[in-house]
Amino acid sequence: MVCRPRPREDPPVTAPEHAATVFGRLRADGTEQILFSHDARTGLRSVIVVHDTRSGRPWAAYGCTAAPTSTRLDDVARRARAMTLKASAAGLDLGGGWSVVIGDPARDKNKELLRAHGRFIATLGGRFVPVNDIGMTQADLKVIGREAAPVCDSGDPSSMTALGVLEGIRACLRADGADGALAGVRVCVQGVGNVGTALAGLLAAESAESAKLVVADTDAARAADGAKLLGARVVDPDAVVRTDCDVLAPGAMGAVVNDATLPELRCRIIAGGANTVLAAPGHAAASADRGILYAPTSA
Numbered sequence: 001m002v003c004r005p006r007p008r009e010d011p012p013v014t015a016p017e018h019a020a021t022v023f024g025r026l027r028a029d030g031t032e033q034i035l036f037s038h039d040a041r042t043g044l045r046s047v048i049v050v051h052d053t054r055s056g057r058p059w060a061a062y063g064c065t066a067a068p069t070s071t072r073l074d075d076v077a078r079r080a081r082a083m084t085l086k087a088s089a090a091g092l093d094l095g096g097g098w099s100v101v102i103g104d105p106a107r108d109k110n111k112e113l114l115r116a117h118g119r120f121i122a123t124l125g126g127r128f129v130p131v132n133d134i135g136m137t138q139a140d141l142k143v144i145g146r147e148a149a150p151v152c153d154s155g156d157p158s159s160m161t162a163l164g165v166l167e168g169i170r171a172c173l174r175a176d177g178a179d180g181a182l183a184g185v186r187v188c189v190q191g192v193g194n195v196g197t198a199l200a201g202l203l204a205a206e207s208a209e210s211a212k213l214v215v216a217d218t219d220a221a222r223a224a225d226g227a228k229l230l231g232a233r234v235v236d237p238d239a240v241v242r243t244d245c246d247v248l249a250p251g252a253m254g255a256v257v258n259d260a261t262l263p264e265l266r267c268r269i270i271a272g273g274a275n276t277v278l279a280a281p282g283h284a285a286a287s288a289d290r291g292i293l294y295a296p297t298s299a
């Protein structure tokens with residue numbers, strides 16, 4: 001694995017500067033560019049963050065989210081930075097970025113809105129290459145692709161992501177002294193969307209005791225369908241962090257581990273596909289202090 005350290009040319013940003021100014025915010029994360037866009041005709045509001053394009057090819061690996069809880073700039077910026085780190089850890093000549101279309105994907109997403117988003121992506125001249133992520137599908141990318149090129153619409157990455165998470169869970173079990181087998185291991189999957197459903201399917205197929213699988217989703221119908229299909233038990237999304245399990249597999253939004261949830265966790269491993277699971281880097285050590293092994297996004 002090749003991890004390229006990225007020298008920081010700027011002096012460190014102080015906390016007040018970070019909080020107080022837009023450029024402080026950019027410098028704190030090493031972010032290159034943020035594009036806020038609005039389209040009056042469709043009502044589109046979007047944020048595109050290009051974090052870092054220095055890794056050779058002048059374009060950004062990215063995700064695209066439409067979930068309302070992702071609208072805060074902090075969240076988008078953290079996700080963009082995570083993409084840079086992931087690409088670097090994998091030795092890819094890609095930078096990192098993220099984009100969010102603000103709205104409820106089930107209610108607000110439509111072709112005209114996506115095309116408007118695509119036109120703003122196009123203004124970046126190929127520096128931002130969308131991949132489907134939260135609230136987005138490959139079909140949505142095809143629509144965006146009518147306005148912007150290139151887009152990654154040649155195959156949904158979610159099943160490969162789930163496979164990576166499964167192997168990550170196995171590695172954590174081994175690190176925890178077990179043999180990496182999943183039979184009898186109680187896994188709680190938070191969010192049964194693109195990645196969570198694929199992961200839960202792999203877990204159910206792998207373990208003879210799929211009843212040990214627990215799923216949760218803020219979309220109750222989705223949770224019920226997933227549970228029925230997989231023979232899993234449903235828990236309330238608000239109860240996920242308090243669910244007694246061996247592995248908590250976050251597969252939805254970020255900041256699952258934070259000051260409030262940390263004391264409540266009842267798992268021994270946290271390993272899932274969700275990006276930016278920790279609200280702050282220090283939460284990894286704080287988890288370890290509580291005997292919980294945290295694996296950075298295993299995808």
Ligand SMILES: NC(=O)C1=CN([C@@H]2O[C@H](COP(=O)(O)OP(=O)(O)OC[C@H]3O[C@@H](n4cnc5c(N)ncnc54)[C@H](O)[C@@H]3O)[C@@H](O)[C@H]2O)C=CC1
Pocket residue numbers: 063132133134135136156157158159161190191192193194195196216217218219222237251252253254273274275299
């Ligand atoms: N799609 C992919 O290939 C990859 C996705 N990821 C990350 O995995 C996570 C999930 O992505 P997707 O599966 O594509 O998104 P998705 O939108 O298909 O699924 C997310 C699911 O989580 C549910 N959800 C939202 N908030 C929740 C909460 N508080 N509690 C429980 N459920 C909740 C939603 O209703 C939805 O069913 C994200 O953090 C994403 O960045 C990471 C690598 C690749």
Ligand SMILES: CC(C)C(=O)C(=O)O
Pocket residue numbers: 061062063086131132133157275299
């Ligand atoms: C598919 C890629 C870009 C992704 O969403 C991720 O790694 O989070």
